[in-house]
Amino acid sequence: MNLTAFLALVRKDLVLYFSNRRALVMSILAPIVIAAFFGAIFGAGMEKPSRIAIGLADLDASAVSKAVAAAVQADPAFDVRTGDEAAVVALARAGKVRASVVLPPGFGEQARNALVAGADKPVVAVHYDPSQATAMTLVRGLLSQHVMKALGDSLAGAGGAGSPGVTLPAGMTIPAAIAMPRASAFSLPFTTRAVESTASADKPYNGYAHSFAGMGVQFILFMGIEVGVGVLLARRLGLWKRLRAAPISRALLLGSHIASGALTALVLLAIIYAAAIGIFHVRIDGSIAGFVGIAIAFALLTSSFGLLIAAIGKTPEATRGLAIFATLVMVMLGGAWVPSFIFPPWLQTASLVVPTRWAVDGLDAMTWRGLGFDAAIAPIAMLLAFSALFAAIAIWRFDWEEPRG
């Protein structure tokens, strides 16, 4: 191999890229700014989960419904705004609260009768903001807990120490199991203790770690697009002709692009993580060797992706647009924007065929999850496999001859 030519080509690509201020800003500043934004809104620095805003209208005003309302308002998971039915429904519709609960007239009595005598259940309307439907499950669960507790207290009072406002239908007796001491009636038989599942107990979760992994992957892939588009531009400008006229092999020519693209990606990732560590206190709590291995494998993936673009692209303009779209789909499915565990189960499985998923998960594993090198082996292997696949397709599809008239 003509090492002099290879090094000259690699050096040329690096000089051209790093002397392009606009490209540098796009590749370094943009991911840092966006990762900081995502990190801030997705839990970075939060000491406890945020409260869920809900609306509550008590149309019953019975002892039970009042007890439910009081319990809901006292629940640290909720930020409760009360009012009449129209007011709280309007709050949900306006997006001011995630859901509004309406306790209907007769709620307390109907609920008690349903519980002890199998009578019809009252219908509690929960008006929820469809754009924040994930809160619905939580609201329903906590509401059930508070209603059961209030009913239990009510029934315990009726059968024991006496509870104001509680009267049983004629001839009905309270089963012994229900007529229990107030303290334990229908309350949860356990309590929970929240423990962050991070590298260790003394290292709290840093939401910036995931957002920097995601945005780093996204913007470095954008750089990979520029590698491919650069080859297409070189072909258009005639530079490719001059390079091909030189006594160098095709492998050396393509190999130099892979090497320079990978080196550029590696440098960018290092700078982005330097900012993440220095400014946003992201830590590599897992294996440093694993982190470096994943970074190198992802850098190779980036350059082979660029080469693939150069091989299958036609014009630089059209290719850039399509490649950006493909990259955005890849990073979206890879969990770069939101963690992949939010995806439905089928998508979590399907997204395993997307290389970005392995890059993001791998970087997460080596940073905030604090896992060892063994957790890096699969991501590294998969990223290298995808790199080899992309490079093979690129070499297969690369058009070396330019038709002439």
Place this chain on the structure above:
Amino acid sequence: MLEARGLCKSYGGRAVVADLSLTVGAGEIVGLLGPNGAGKSTTVAMLCGLVGADRGAVFVGSDASRLALDENAHAAKRRIGVVPQELSIYENLGAAANLELFGALYGMAGALLRERVAAALALVGLADRAGDKPQSFSGGMKRRLNIAAALVHDPDVLIFDEPTVGVDPQSRNAIFDNLESLRERGKALLYTTHYMEEAERLCDRVVIMDHGQVVASDTLAGLYKRLPAVETLELEVDGSVDLDALAHQPGIDRPTQDGTRLRAGVSDLGRTAPALLSWLAANGHAVHRISSGRAELEDVFLSLTGRQLRD
């Protein structure tokens, strides 16, 4: 120095180059002329090793060290310098850095590379701009740097693919001076162009291509001898002249009309010019201006192919 023997190339069943042969000797500039679609670019691509020929071969070097391009591609390519039609330089790399890169592609390094870069820049008159980026150059300076990039490895054969497209007259003259200097140094130069005046000024021999084939290959003097008329008459006339009828007049060769401009070859200026003026007057065409001149390469091309070079 450079020999193409029986080159053939087809795309999609259409023959773009068919059995093309040519030679370029040391210290010689050979012009490769042809209209668009004649097959010049494909020929150049095969001579540079960018495109493989379906048949035929390209040889580089003298008898003792002759290399076949398809058998010793890298060694043969080291002896060839290519100046593509497009500006094939990196606008964001300095002039010297561009040449260092292209020299390195040919295996050059260290002091030898620096020496060759300086020599190439000096030859094209850019020694004082070595550190500047081409993005700050004029069009003519970029063209000269484009040429220097092909010279840095000191090749024996230089192939120029329309190197003066879009260049102002002053820069064009500077480029011609560079090419003549290279010829004096014993380089073999193949020069494709659309401009007849360039071929007439520079080329020792001219190869004319049409439809993928060589239709003529000769010195300029030899080509002029092929013309039935060695003089031309150019007149400014009223109305549309019946060219078929005019072509049958004695001594008139291949008349053409472009607007009011009537042009025809004449074999005997003294006899034919008065007869032509009489014929035009008899056919109702007033003549406002008349001039005569020697036939040009454009006329040779028209005579050989039946079309203008830039058709």
